[in-house]
Amino acid sequence: xxxxxxxxxxxxxxxxxxxxxxxxxxxxxxxxxxxxxxxxxxxxxxxxxxxxxxxxxxxxxxxxxxxxxxxxxxxxxxxxxxxxxxxxxxxxxxxxxxxxxxxxxxxxxxxxxxxxxxxxxxxxxxxxxxxxxxxxxxxxxxxxxxxxxxxxxxxxxxxx
Amino acid sequence: xxxxxxxxxxxxxxxxxxxxxxxxxxxxxxxxxxxxxxxxxxxxxxxxxxxxxxxxxxxxxxxxxxxxxxxxxxxxxxxxxxxxxxxxxxxxxxxxxxxxxxxxxxxxxxxxxxxxxxxxxxxxxxxxxxxxxxxxxxxxxxxxxxxxxxxxxxxxxxxxxxxxxxxxxxxxxxxxxxxxxxxxxxxxxxxxxxxxxxxxxxxxxxxxxxxxxxxxxxxxxxxxxxxxxxxxxxxxxxxxxxxxxxxxxxxxxxxxxxxxxxxxxxxxxxxxxxxxxxxxxxxxxxxxxxxxxxxxxxxxxxxxxxxxxxxxxxxxxxxxxxxxxxxxxxxxxxxxxxxxxxxxxxxxxxxxxxxxxxxxxxxxxxxxxxxxxxxxxxxxxxxxxxxxx
Numbered sequence: 001x002x003x004x005x006x007x008x009x010x011x012x013x014x015x016x017x018x019x020x021x022x023x024x025x026x027x028x029x030x031x032x033x034x035x036x037x038x039x040x041x042x043x044x045x046x047x048x049x050x051x052x053x054x055x056x057x058x059x060x061x062x063x064x065x066x067x068x069x070x071x072x073x074x075x076x077x078x079x080x081x082x083x084x085x086x087x088x089x090x091x092x093x094x095x096x097x098x099x100x101x102x103x104x105x106x107x108x109x110x111x112x113x114x115x116x117x118x119x120x121x122x123x124x125x126x127x128x129x130x131x132x133x134x135x136x137x138x139x140x141x142x143x144x145x146x147x148x149x150x151x152x153x154x155x156x157x158x159x160x
Numbered sequence: 161x162x163x164x165x166x167x168x169x170x171x172x173x174x175x176x177x178x179x180x181x182x183x184x185x186x187x188x189x190x191x192x193x194x195x196x197x198x199x200x201x202x203x204x205x206x207x208x209x210x211x212x213x214x215x216x217x218x219x220x221x222x223x224x225x226x227x228x229x230x231x232x233x234x235x236x237x238x239x240x241x242x243x244x245x246x247x248x249x250x251x252x253x254x255x256x257x258x259x260x261x262x263x264x265x266x267x268x269x270x271x272x273x274x275x276x277x278x279x280x281x282x283x284x285x286x287x288x289x290x291x292x293x294x295x296x297x298x299x300x301x302x303x304x305x306x307x308x309x310x311x312x313x314x315x316x317x318x319x320x321x322x323x324x325x326x327x328x329x330x331x332x333x334x335x336x337x338x339x340x341x342x343x344x345x346x347x348x349x350x351x352x353x354x355x356x357x358x359x360x361x362x363x364x365x366x367x368x369x370x371x372x373x374x375x376x377x378x379x380x381x382x383x384x385x386x387x388x389x390x391x392x393x394x395x396x397x398x399x400x401x402x403x404x405x406x407x408x409x410x411x412x413x414x415x416x417x418x419x420x421x422x423x424x425x426x427x428x429x430x431x432x433x434x435x436x437x438x439x440x441x442x443x444x445x446x447x448x449x450x451x452x453x454x455x456x457x458x459x460x461x462x463x464x465x466x467x468x469x470x471x472x473x474x475x476x477x478x479x480x481x482x483x484x485x486x487x488x489x490x491x492x493x494x495x496x497x498x499x500x501x502x503x504x505x506x507x508x509x510x511x512x513x514x515x516x517x518x519x520x521x522x523x524x525x526x527x528x529x530x531x532x533x534x535x536x537x538x539x540x541x542x543x544x545x546x547x548x549x
Contacts, residue, residue, distance in 0.1 A: 022462045023455035023528070153530075158181040158194035158505055160284045160333075 005034055013047040052147045062136040063114045065104040068129040077101060080127045089117060172288045176511040184505040191534040192505040196333060198397035199525045203445040206396060206438045213433035220429065224421040226254025227432045233439040234405055242375040250410040253417055254427045258363040258391040259285055261406035264416040265359050265387045266293040274324040279310045280513030282329045301515040307472055308337035312346040325357045328376060331364035334512045334521035335481040336474025341374045348379045358386045364477040366395035366446050369454045384409055395446050396438045401431035453478050456524040456531060463535050467542065478525045485518040487545050495520060502537040
């Protein structure tokens with residue numbers, strides 16, 4: 001049941017719980033209770049909105065920054081990760097397997113803002129060995145949703 | 161000039177759906193719940209395999225029966241899902257949709273005057289195909305009080321010494337009815353006793369929402385009397401690929417293959433390669449779609465109940481078949497007025513046989529948003545009808 005609820009909420013956090021209960025063959029009280037519990041347990045960590053910023057007038061730039069670091073004795077990557085994710089402009093931070101260690105997703109207003117973050121804040125951290133910055137040019141699909149495309153029903157209107 | 165036409169063809173009535181299609185196509189803001197195919201796109205990995213087969217230049221005929229690899233996958237699938245055993249070399253024929261299988265079976269099995277039992281309401285093809293194959297269609301009325309199941313009694317009533325074949329279209333389009341194992345056992349008993357054959361159209365077999373589908377050919381004594389039709393259209397959302405299959409005893413399959421060989425040659429090659437991928441790696445897609453249909457089904461049933469629209473609960477396919485008898489309109493009038501006044505297209509029950517009178521077929525192969533918008537209009541419409549008394 002939890003997994004089914006989460007599958008719906010992940011796609012549409014605004015879904016009417018009564019409607020969800022009908023579709024899952026359950027009752028609204030059960031669903032609401034389960035959602036409340038998951039919020040409390042931080043299984044549900046927040047409700048966000050997926051925005052295609054390109055359709056707005058606001059200027060935003062997103063960068064993916066690969067960071068190689070020296071892990072610290074007794075702390076592994078956690079302490080350096082914390083120093084990085086505390087910056088509000090850092091949207092996401094992942095520990096990655098492979099050629100580098102941390103992937104920082106950064107959102108800024110301008111190219112300069114992003115590059116100054118990398119050169120002034122990120123590179124100067126003691127345990128950071130190197131960085132490589134990639135700017136996102138276009139978002140085709142985000143969080144499982146294809147951006148900017150309207151789905152159209154191509155079927156014939158009435159068929160046997 | 162001489163009459164250019166065959167008398168037999170001229171007697172066949174065109175499908176009753178056509179006029180709704182014509183009117184609906186002219187409307188701008190029509191919401192249709194009249195479609196008999198999935199709203200999902202074919203899963204991408206399946207489409208990708210079709211594209212890949214084209215890139216590799218696999219653009220030739222396959223063997224008449226279909227790609228051997230595909231027949232082997234079909235054989236595995238039928239055994240895994242329905243405990244059916246068919247030899248891929250001699251007992252499986254890949255066809256152009258399930259529809260071709262219907263036509264082949266009837267042409268391969270019927271002699272002039274042989275009677276074919278067709279439970280109605282049902283899909284529109286069986287009756288004309290029987291006529292084209294020189295058989296005599298005999299319809300059996302399925303009743304709402306039996307959840308539109310075929311009962312032993314209804315079957316026995318229509319059997320004569322000319323009866324040769326029973327068409328068994330379950331899970332059913334348009335009613336959404338399913339047959340349980342015990343229903344099939346009762347039918348099998350009659351079929352064996354009266355020495356009949358069964359053409360079991362199981363194209364919706366993956367779309368059941370209670371118990372799993374049971375294939376009649378898996379019952380004792382029935383394999384040798386049954387042709388099983390299935391395909392990719394409904395389970396893998398592949399209607400436009402035109403790919404199905406028919407399985408049965410070699411004696412019959414060999415004759416069907418002859419007709420198929422001369423009339424069709426082989427099913428589309430690209431579709432066959434894509435279908436191999438669907439059978440190998442498509443279980444998850446089927447489960448996902450089944451769950452989505454089930455959610456919509458529950459939603460629709462709930463909404464009908466709220467509106468006070470009488471509807472038996474269907475457990476298969478993606479249709480509901482509500483009764484509109486309380487309004488005193490024929491199915492055709494109701495559907496036409498609903499289309500004209502509220503721009504919602506549904507199919508009158510009579511398109512699937514005379515006994516569909518008093519019912520509508522509503523498809524839930526639509527997003528919840530589309531269903532909601534349509535239901536709002538339907539509710540307004542029936543509210544008006546009730547107010548007029």
